[in-house]
Amino acid sequence: MATPTTREGLKDYCLRKLGFPVIDINVDDDQLEDRIDDALAKFREYHYDGTEEIYLATQVTAANIANGYIDVSDNIVGITRILPISGQSISSQSSQGFNMFDVNYQIRLNDFYSLTASSYTYYYIARTHLSMLDMIVTGELPFRYNKTVNRVTAYMDWAGRLNENDYIVMQAHRIIDPTVYSKVYSDSWLKEYTTALFKKQWGANLSKYANYTLPGGLVVNGEKIAAEGTQEVEVLEQKLRDTYEYPPMMITG
Numbered sequence: 001m002a003t004p005t006t007r008e009g010l011k012d013y014c015l016r017k018l019g020f021p022v023i024d025i026n027v028d029d030d031q032l033e034d035r036i037d038d039a040l041a042k043f044r045e046y047h048y049d050g051t052e053e054i055y056l057a058t059q060v061t062a063a064n065i066a067n068g069y070i071d072v073s074d075n076i077v078g079i080t081r082i083l084p085i086s087g088q089s090i091s092s093q094s095s096q097g098f099n100m101f102d103v104n105y106q107i108r109l110n111d112f113y114s115l116t117a118s119s120y121t122y123y124y125i126a127r128t129h130l131s132m133l134d135m136i137v138t139g140e141l142p143f144r145y146n147k148t149v150n151r152v153t154a155y156m157d158w159a160g161r162l163n164e165n166d167y168i169v170m171q172a173h174r175i176i177d178p179t180v181y182s183k184v185y186s187d188s189w190l191k192e193y194t195t196a197l198f199k200k201q202w203g204a205n206l207s208k209y210a211n212y213t214l215p216g217g218l219v220v221n222g223e224k225i226a227a228e229g230t231q232e233v234e235v236l237e238q239k240l241r242d243t244y245e246y247p248p249m250m251i252t253g
Helices: 009-018 029-046 061-069 105-113 120-137 182-186 189-206 221-243
Strands: 051-059 069-071 076-082 142-147 151-154 166-176
Touching: 009 182, 009 189, 029 189, 029 221, 051 221, 061 069, 076 142, 076 151, 076 221, 182 189, 189 221
Parallel strands: none
Antiparallel strands: 051 166, 069 151, 076 166, 142 151
16 A cells, blocks of 8 residues: 555555565564654654644643643643733733723723724724733743643742633644544655665664675675665655754744
């Protein structure tokens, strides 16, 4: 099957591409599984189709408030921001938990009846101005995240700004699970890279046989196979960074 949709299908595809079953591929099944894990790890880390951007809503517990952090699952590999918290609000741009003396609320109240009879320009400029002021005065909620620890630590007064059972919403990146979205296994780069890893492992296993002649006159050169596999891996890793990786974020200031 040229379009694998399972882990086993990907393994069989890569072995056939190396010549199996016409040629015996001297690699243990555990080694093949390890190389597939390596390929998927590289795919998730750099390929733009390896993860997806989501908004992760987490209900706050008493333990979260006491500890000042939230644990996230293993399939979360990045947290980019925490959305403004409503209620005892961090941001004046919140649409929940506002009071009648809030600037944002007053602008909406005063202009509500005239919006249909006048230009949107003033309203848009006023909202943009408020948003800019909010960013300057309040700023983004500072936090720390490390995917090894799987913990998001937000630097704020948890007890003063949140109650138990409130929600925190985080902008995050989640690994795309190939067991759920089987098209991952048919990605062209992943197939080529997994095949190259298999070839490199095959050559490493046979590296002690330099120009060894098998019965029937077949000459096996493990070092050459390993060198070819290594070169293919390096080329594909560079292709991943040049073609399939998101460009780095621009930092201005």
